[in-house]
Amino acid sequence: MFYKTSGQFKTSYKSDQALFPVKQDAWLLIAILALAYVVFPLTANEFTFKALLVPVLIYSLAAMGLNILTGFAGQLSLGTAGFMGVGAYACYKITTIFPEMNIVVALALSGFFSAAVGVAFGLPSLRIKGFYLAIATLASQFFLVWLFEKWAWLYNYNASGAIEVRTMDFFGLTVTGPTATPLTQYYFVLGIVTVVTIAMINITRGRYGRMWKAVRDMDIAAELVGINLMRAKLTAFAVSSYVVGIAGAMLVFFWKGAAEPNLFDIPMSFQILFIAIIGGLGSILGNFLGAILIVALPVLLNVLPDLVGIQVHSAAMEHVNVMIVGALIVFFLIVEPHGLARLWGLIREKLIIWPFPH
Amino acid sequence: MELLYNIFVDPFIQMYEAPDFLLQVLWEGLVSGVLYALIALGFVLIFKSSRIFNFAQGIMVVFAALTLVGLHENGVPAWLAVPITLGVMYVLAVGIERVVLRPLVGQPDIILFMATIGVTLFLIGFGEFIFGGENKVMITEALGIPTGALEFEPFGGFVLIEEKDLAAVIMAVLLVIALLAFLNRTSMGRAIRALGDDHQAALSVGISLSTIWVIVWFIAGVIALATGIVWGARAGVSFALEVIAYKALPVLMLGGLESVSGAIIGGLLIGLLEKLFEIYWGQPLLGGNTETWFAFILALFVLLFRPQGLFGERIIERV
Amino acid sequence: MNVLVNPTGAMNGAEKEREVLLDLENVSLSFGGVKAITNISFNVMKGEIRAIIGPNGAGKTSMLNVINGFYQPQEGVITFKGEKRSSMKPHLAVSQGIARTFQNVxxxxxxxxxxxxxxxxxxxxxxxxxxxxxxxxxxxxxxxxxxxxxxxxxxxxxxxxxxxxxxxxxxxxxxxxxxxxxxxxxxPELLLLDEPMAGMNLEEKEDMSRFIVEVNEQLGTTIALIEHDMGVVMDLSDRVVVLDYGRKIADDVPEKVQQNQEVIDAYLGVSH
Known part of the structure; x- marks a missing residue:
């Protein structure tokens, strides 16, 4: 009833290929954007910003980057966190060497470093396929983390071996460092995530998106319809690592404030992979749904016992947390292997034909 | 120039001048290699019979070791704790088959792979919840594993071989022989190999998938327990052991996901080479700790030149 | 359907030019010790429908794979549009004007x-x-x-x-x-069809035959096709090349091929 699409006719290919050919989808998006840009900032407290909103946005972005590579181009990667680290360290070095540089420019530039490293580690994908490639991506994961530890120049020879973000301004507003307010950081992150998301939606519905999906579905056939496999795979690695890289830089600059090399170790890679898979491979929307679930779940599990009035040992709670996340992953894979985005697609279809069952 | 000297000449001079130390290094590498090979074998068995890339293999090692030690800590004697742990591994195999694999039959590989990562997390949480997250000591003596050390003096030098390492190697060799006998001599073993060759064909001649899966996962569990005991005796029992599971992955790249002999040879090769590299190149030139990535980079380079791995056959692509 | 632009210039089925579009000369292909194609020569004229037939395992699909560069033949010369080519990446075949369909979709x-x-x-x-x-x-x-x-x-x-x-x-x-x-x-200028009618019912086959003829006549696309349905092959094609065990055993117009004793033997089997 509310989602009735009949009567919305398309008279040109332009309108048929519009982002939201169905009116209700556009309204829904406006509602979500209003929520993100107006309602949350007015109502959220510092804890919500730091523990929920900002992490969800940054993880969504990282998962989106991974999804380009794994969901769209079909190249399974287990080394996401390493590339996030490259972005973070690149941004850190850029802002040290050029202290006057605008932070947005520095972020955009650091993405190119992670893209370059991504392409270098993507080269084996031209020869290696499937799980062998997945293991090969672990090579980048372990090597990069080792490099972050051993190459003292990267962290400016700090005694702690960690990188710490200094206070930086963006046109007079403090956006990084301890004095930045969560609200400005939230808006800053939200702005960047919005821009990158639009760019990713655009690229995946165009020529490159089709090229990647063709390689994912059947690489030999893709080659025989004239798609240059090398080009398709390497662009996927480049775009993916670029997005992942700036997500990593944002993780350190606008959320954690400091980072040690082991932040970018394998658990982070898996967390991003979970988000992408539970959200839905080959979907942009899914990354946000997955991130909401994976970020909110532990927070919820921590708060829940208090709400019901049970006293639980916090260490035990943490273990139970890990257990539940693991079980939920299996559960979601069984219920809907194509992720939350597909689930939403099914619900939407039902709404369109409602009240009829078929 | 000096760098070139340090890379290409100096390490070999050192090896020549201190052959006893070289032997020591090789022995250490061999022992690690045996363990990598064991874990890789667990992977290979499961992949062969079900096309599942079982990421949980490493965690099963820790989980088995933790269960064993945990039981002993709670007063169960060692001779009883081992069979109970085996029982737990069997229950685990059945549970995984029922709860995880059966509902996911026919899903794409990546989904099953993700499910095993889910299992990994579950086992970590479960293990820590029950037995606590702190580091434990393997009950080496209670299991009757010798803890002394043998000293040799070859080339007028000095080599120390710990008896538990020797026991580990012997145990691994026996386990591998038993496994090969099982795969080659029993009807169940033949069924497992048949599944590895052609799933559909195996099903059509009446091989039961779920029975085989339970058995294969249980064997993987047995291997995990053996690995857990010997590795735990060397490094203590905690979820940090998980990192050795990652080492089995480059072994699989080198040896192939489906090759039993590939896993064994690949494991030994990687164990030896990464130790040599760490001692003679990594520590003096790169600041050490190269063991985290060396095996992966090595496997990567080999695969660049031989995409089918060291032991695979040349792949002819068809359309 | 004249809205579709014809890449090779308009031409109708009746007056086909006798111009060689693709020429294969003494092509051989083997995998390790297995010979898939042995010393085969034939050509495809511009605008014609050329059928490649033969029993299973005769090397027909390998032939198509060689033409569009998916396999590199060990010996022989391939000339497309008057240009000799050596080894080629398959994705470049498309930009040169060769497209194909596959035996298994x-x-x-x-x-x-x-x-x-x-x-x-x-x-x-x-x-x-x-x-x-x-x-x-x-x-x-x-x-x-x-x-x-x-x-x-x-x-x-x-x-x-x-x-x-x-x-x-x-x-x-x-x-x-x-x-x-x-x-x-x-x-494409040359369209390779690998068993376009395999597994179809009669009605679907008729539809597909109609499309193939229309593509050939209205778009002027040259077609090389592999097909097991002899009725279809004899009706559609201008010339037929017959392969058996990787060798060429006949190459002629459909009527002649049908009467060729070697072809009949290959399909029915003879005691050697």
Whole structure:
């Protein structure tokens, strides 16, 4: 009833290929954007910003980057966190060497470093396929983390071996460092995530998106319809690592404030992979749904016992947390292997034909 | 120039001048290699019979070791704790088959792979919840594993071989022989190999998938327990052991996901080479700790030149 | 259907030029010790429908794979459009004007019919990464321009109703048709069809035969096809080459091939 699409006719290919050919989808998006840009900032407290909103946005972005590579181009990667680290360290070095540089420019530039490293580690994908490639991506994961530890120049020879973000301004507003307010950081992150998301939606519905999906579905056939496999795979690695890289830089600059090399170790890679898979491979929307679930779940599990009035040992709670996340992953894979985005697609279809069952 | 000297000449001079130390290094590498090979074998068995890339293999090692030690800590004697742990591994195999694999039959590989990562997390949480997250000591003596050390003096030098390492190697060799006998001599073993060759064909001649899966996962569990005991005796029992599971992955790249002999040879090769590299190149030139990535980079380079791995056959692509 | 632009210049079936489009000379291909193709020579004339037939395992598909560069022959010379070529990457075959369909349908299962056919236009689309990220402007114009061409092919092959359906859900016969659509989207001069009618019922075969003839006559596309249905082969093709155990045993017009004793032996089997 509310989602009735009949009567919305398309008279040109332009309108048929519009982002939201169905009116209700556009309204829904406006509602979500209003929520993100107006309602949350007015109502959220510092804890919500730091523990929920900002992490969800940054993880969504990282998962989106991974999804380009794994969901769209079909190249399974287990080394996401390493590339996030490259972005973070690149941004850190850029802002040290050029202290006057605008932070947005520095972020955009650091993405190119992670893209370059991504392409270098993507080269084996031209020869290696499937799980062998997945293991090969672990090579980048372990090597990069080792490099972050051993190459003292990267962290400016700090005694702690960690990188710490200094206070930086963006046109007079403090956006990084301890004095930045969560609200400005939230808006800053939200702005960047919005821009990158639009760019990713655009690229995946165009020529490159089709090229990647063709390689994912059947690489030999893709080659025989004239798609240059090398080009398709390497662009996927480049775009993916670029997005992942700036997500990593944002993780350190606008959320954690400091980072040690082991932040970018394998658990982070898996967390991003979970988000992408539970959200839905080959979907942009899914990354946000997955991130909401994976970020909110532990927070919820921590708060829940208090709400019901049970006293639980916090260490035990943490273990139970890990257990539940693991079980939920299996559960979601069984219920809907194509992720939350597909689930939403099914619900939407039902709404369109409602009240009829078929 | 000096760098070139340090890379290409100096390490070999050192090896020549201190052959006893070289032997020591090789022995250490061999022992690690045996363990990598064991874990890789667990992977290979499961992949062969079900096309599942079982990421949980490493965690099963820790989980088995933790269960064993945990039981002993709670007063169960060692001779009883081992069979109970085996029982737990069997229950685990059945549970995984029922709860995880059966509902996911026919899903794409990546989904099953993700499910095993889910299992990994579950086992970590479960293990820590029950037995606590702190580091434990393997009950080496209670299991009757010798803890002394043998000293040799070859080339007028000095080599120390710990008896538990020797026991580990012997145990691994026996386990591998038993496994090969099982795969080659029993009807169940033949069924497992048949599944590895052609799933559909195996099903059509009446091989039961779920029975085989339970058995294969249980064997993987047995291997995990053996690995857990010997590795735990060397490094203590905690979820940090998980990192050795990652080492089995480059072994699989080198040896192939489906090759039993590939896993064994690949494991030994990687164990030896990464130790040599760490001692003679990594520590003096790169600041050490190269063991985290060396095996992966090595496997990567080999695969660049031989995409089918060291032991695979040349792949002819068809359309 | 004259809205479809003819890449080779208009020409109708009756007055085919006797110009060699593709020429293979003494081509041999082997895998390790196994000889797939032994010393085969034949040519394809511009504008004709050329059939390649032979019993199973005769090397027909390997032949197509050699023509579009998926396999590199160990020996022999291949001349396409008057140019000799040595080793070639398969994706370049398309930009040179060779497209193909596959024996076992090789569509992109996760994509819709429309996207599959659009993927066939990959070589013709040029807008770079920058414009793609921006989408609005030149990238969208290009997209719409190509969408129009794709819609013409969809009309031509009568698959409008499955435009948005993921191809994995389509019945086999329609999948084969989508595959033909994708090949046509590449605007080839030479179209290689690997068993376009395998597994079809009579009605579907008739449809597919009609499309093949229309493609050949209206678009002027040269076609080389592998097919097991002899009725179809004899009706459609201008000339037939027959392979057996990787060797050429006959090469003639359909009527002559039908009477060739060696061909009859190959199909029926003789005691040697």
């Amino acid at each position: 090789a569509l992109f299962k996760g994509m819709s019919t429309l996207d599959n056919i659009m993927a066939g236009r990959a070589v013709h689309m040029k807008r770079n990464m920058f414009w793609q990220l921006l989408h609005y402007g030149p990238a969208r114009d290009e997209e719409i321009e190509h969408r129009k061409r794709v819609e013409e092919i969809i009309d031509f092959l009568e698959i409008q109703h499955i435009r948005r359906t993921p191809v994995g859900k389509l019945p086999y016969g329609l999948q084969k048709r989508v595959e033909l659509a994708r090949a046509l989207a590449m605007e």
